[in-house]
Amino acid sequence: MKKKVLQNYAQLASRAGLRFEAQSGAIFGLYNGYKVLVYPENENYPYILTVSVSATRPGNPISKAEGKAFSKEHKPVNSLRQDGYQVKMTLGQMTNQEKLAANLTEGLNALTSFLRANNFQNCCQTCGSTNPTEACVAGGTCMQLCYNCFVNLQQNQAVASTEKQKKxxxxxxxxxxxxxxxxxxxxxxxxxxxxxxxxxxxxxxxxxxxxxxxxxxxxxxxxxxxxxxxxxxxxxxxxxxxxxxxxxxxxxxxxxxxxxxxxxxxxxxxxxxxxxxxxxxxxxxxxxxxxxxxxxxxxxxxxxxxxxxxxxxxx
Ligand SMILES: [Zn+2]
Known part of the structure; x- marks a missing residue:
């Protein structure tokens, strides 16, 4: 990521009361009781932000209609969908930093209120367990993982990479x-x-x-x-x-x-x-x-x- 983008991200994080990690460029932290990750889906468009929360509502993921209604109700939000245990909200592109920060805060508030109102619980992005999780970089991707899943993914990768080297x-x-x-x-x-x-x-x-x-x-x-x-x-x-x-x-x-x-x-x-x-x-x-x-x-x-x-x- 470019230096200027990283500086802007650091500011965004502090305005939203979140943390920033320069190596991955990820913004993460606890927001209204939910563990959020903020990152660009495509690094070429750093000002199209995606907010990801690993959360579960047993047996009942966010439906298409719910997602549509949510993005219609909240102007900065482009889309809201659930993919496995990952709830993803994408915000509209905004290059003006003031507006981007305002949009992010509005989006974060809307999303966390929605999750609370619908009884969503923080969980692990991979296994869905509600054991404590941590924001990690796994295989170059930002994820919210429980300790076991993080260790498993890392070990699997290590095995795969030695096999590749042996080949x-x-x-x-x-x-x-x-x-x-x-x-x-x-x-x-x-x-x-x-x-x-x-x-x-x-x-x-x-x-x-x-x-x-x-x-x-x-x-x-x-x-x-x-x-x-x-x-x-x-x-x-x-x-x-x-x-x-x-x-x-x-x-x-x-x-x-x-x-x-x-x-x-x-x-x-x-x-x-x-x-x-x-x-x-x-x-x-x-x-x-x-x-x-x-x-x-x-x-x-x-x-x-x-x-x-x-x-x-x-x-
Ligand atoms: Zn897990």
Whole structure:
């Protein structure tokens, strides 16, 4: 999260009488007897706040109609719903800090009054027990958990991560997977190319499918895997672009695709294909593949890191 956002969150927390934890960016604490967590559902929209309370009303979760009536009655509230033992209230986007703080307080008051009026009790987000719970970060996500669930989740993660580390990377399998995945990227380049687009989406498909393919058949995606995938993507993007031209040539000159594919360099040399537009096109597909690959690798690495993040917010 950005520094400015974190500063604003710290202020929001103190205005609402809640606590703030900078590492996760979570606002948490006891509000009118309920243990609340406040966070953005999507970090790209930090001023769309979600208030989560782990609460239970035996055998009777919040219905759709109840949720609708609640958000209609309270202006700052966009939605209220229950997902398992988690009651989630989302507030409307507000970039003005004064108004955001006012909305949060109004939302918190409305939600906690509603929960009290409907006999909701604080509980654990995972098992639903009404034993004491604590705000935690588990697998990179803010949750309200009882001690047992926190320890269990942490142990499960530790076991999963050692198993993952023990698992050997199968490079041959990875290459096969990456090639199969990259064929989807090639198909995407040709189909969209024939429709007249050089779309960012084909680059993204190429990058995601190649790396997913490697991960699935290779067992895991290491740095070696990323390098192999990059080489495959470079070659296959070139092939996809040339095939796209070959399809157009085949239709134009009424020859088969293999002949058209082979004739591309000759047609370029003879300037029957405009070489500027050919190379610009290829360059753009590469640029889009790069745009797709960088966030994919970054997200994979970040998620791997996040999975092992466990700590209790209050301590
Ligand atoms: Zn529990």
């Amino acid at each position: 050997k990377e199968n490079i041959i399998g990875g290459i096969v997977g990456a090639l199969i995945g990259s064929l989807l990227g090639v198909a995407c380049i040709i189909v969209l190319g024939q429709l007249g687009y050089v779309a960012a989406i084909s680059g993204v498909v190429m990058a995601v499918c190649t790396m997913k393919g490697y991960d699935l058949l290779g067992g895991k995606l290491s740095i070696t895997g990323v390098i192999i995938c990059t080489v495959i993507m470079l070659v296959m993007t070139y092939m996809g672009n040339r095939l796209d031209w070959a399809v157009s040539i085949a239709m134009e000159l009424d020859v088969d695709i293999a002949t058209a594919f082979r004739s591309v360099p000759l047609l370029l040399e003879e300037e029957i294909i405009d070489s500027a537009s050919y190379w610009v096109n290829l360059f753009m597909v590469y640029a889009f593949a790069l745009l797709g690959a960088v966030p994919t690798v970054r997200n994979t690495m970040q998620n791997q890191k996040k999975e092992s993040v466990f700590y209790r917010l209050g301590v």
